[in-house]
Amino acid sequence: MRILSMPLIVATLLVGCREDPEPTPPDSGVSLQDAGVPPQDSGVPDDDAGVPEDPLPSGPPVPQGPPNVPEFKPAFPGQTRVPAIQTKTPIQVTEIASGFRNPWAIAFLPDQRMLVTEKATGSLYIVTQQGAKSPAVSGLPAVDARGQGGLLDVEVGPDHAQSQLIYWTYSEPRQGGNGLAVARARLVDGAQPRVENVQVIFRMMPTLESTLHSGGRMVFTPDGKLFVTLGERSILQGRVQAQDVKSHFGKVVRINPDGTVPQDNPYLNNPQAKPEIWSVGHRNVLSAALDSQNRLWTVEMGPQGGDELNRPEAGKDYGWPTIGYGEDYSGAPIHESPQAPGMEQPVYYWDPVIAPSGMTIYSGTLFPEWRNNMFIGGLSSKALVRLMVRNDRVVGEEHLLKNLDSRIREVVQGPDGALYLLTDATNGKVLKVTPR
Numbered sequence: 001m002r003i004l005s006m007p008l009i010v011a012t013l014l015v016g017c018r019e020d021p022e023p024t025p026p027d028s029g030v031s032l033q034d035a036g037v038p039p040q041d042s043g044v045p046d047d048d049a050g051v052p053e054d055p056l057p058s059g060p061p062v063p064q065g066p067p068n069v070p071e072f073k074p075a076f077p078g079q080t081r082v083p084a085i086q087t088k089t090p091i092q093v094t095e096i097a098s099g100f101r102n103p104w105a106i107a108f109l110p111d112q113r114m115l116v117t118e119k120a121t122g123s124l125y126i127v128t129q130q131g132a133k134s135p136a137v138s139g140l141p142a143v144d145a146r147g148q149g150g151l152l153d154v155e156v157g158p159d160h161a162q163s164q165l166i167y168w169t170y171s172e173p174r175q176g177g178n179g180l181a182v183a184r185a186r187l188v189d190g191a192q193p194r195v196e197n198v199q200v201i202f203r204m205m206p207t208l209e210s211t212l213h214s215g216g217r218m219v220f221t222p223d224g225k226l227f228v229t230l231g232e233r234s235i236l237q238g239r240v241q242a243q244d245v246k247s248h249f250g251k252v253v254r255i256n257p258d259g260t261v262p263q264d265n266p267y268l269n270n271p272q273a274k275p276e277i278w279s280v281g282h283r284n285v286l287s288a289a290l291d292s293q294n295r296l297w298t299v300e301m302g303p304q305g306g307d308e309l310n311r312p313e314a315g316k317d318y319g320w321p322t323i324g325y326g327e328d329y330s331g332a333p334i335h336e337s338p339q340a341p342g343m344e345q346p347v348y349y350w351d352p353v354i355a356p357s358g359m360t361i362y363s364g365t366l367f368p369e370w371r372n373n374m375f376i377g378g379l380s381s382k383a384l385v386r387l388m389v390r391n392d393r394v395v396g397e398e399h400l401l402k403n404l405d406s407r408i409r410e411v412v413q414g415p416d417g418a419l420y421l422l423t424d425a426t427n428g429k430v431l432k433v434t435p436r
């Protein structure tokens, strides 16, 4: 294990697979301190009834370039570019392990070891807190690792202590194309770890030949359900299906851990609809987490401009591709308007984009000032994006760890209350964020 002294970090050459053909967003490179932004109070959690709340942050937003689509105005104040905030606790970043080829996700085993997926190779590793890495877990099915596909998310089953079950998402190679699949299996630990009794519990349909926009984040809820996010495959043939309930594309789905459909899912009264659907009209959701009330929040990758934070509710339509705040990479318009009746507005959006991937909502004690804040990995933005939220509105934003100059693919809270990150690179790293 190596402590990274922040100013001495050598800029890692990140040759990671681009998430989207996105240009590097304009970035002034000016730190908040340089910009003269005063430190903001982080406030108190909004679920602590009876505790007087500190004043809301004020001042200029995080330094960023001009919007790509300035003609699209927010639907309400505070939907974008809220005041910049600054963490007061000094931060230390520790490198736990390196040498991962485009790692994608982390999940913690009960003994605090980590499962780490490698997107590009389809390999799964077990990594100790001291940085020791197991041989690749054997027995996983083949993946279609082209483009944005490969081995994606991993979760430890809610009944893992009894069942040893783990769950993962991947791009499944199929006749005529590919599609996201969710598999589960029993993890057999040891010097040569393996999985056995592999079951594919969900398949995104239809099969399509595309190497883009698979989604793939999973979140278990305390009532034993599993949310899975599904992209719309980017190509036009897929994109239009984000509004079609006969297709899984561009949806959040909700299933039982054995892949069966919960009997309170919202589209069960529509015989045409895929019964797993929870919410519709998403582009490519790569971030998902539960808040302190166990409500699902997601962040989706927008086009040029238009990354969105949403709180997907059962049966609601989040608008893609009809509405949004971005435009195509060519600069061509996608949407006539960013708003439409019957379609939900994002809680927050970014233009220019952060290119989100990975998300956690902080509930630990190591950083009291971060409690209930959202943390989102930034790929093209090369930042750990922190959002302060009050009453389901974003009231402060911070871009942390810009000095790492690294695409951040994953952020999870460890059992110790530290944040664990993955950098997206051919030599990807597991980093741990603690108070200094």
Ligand SMILES: [Ca+2]
Residues within 6 Å of the ligand: 281, 308, 318, 319, 320, 323, 324, 344, 345, 346
């Ligand atoms: Ca939307």
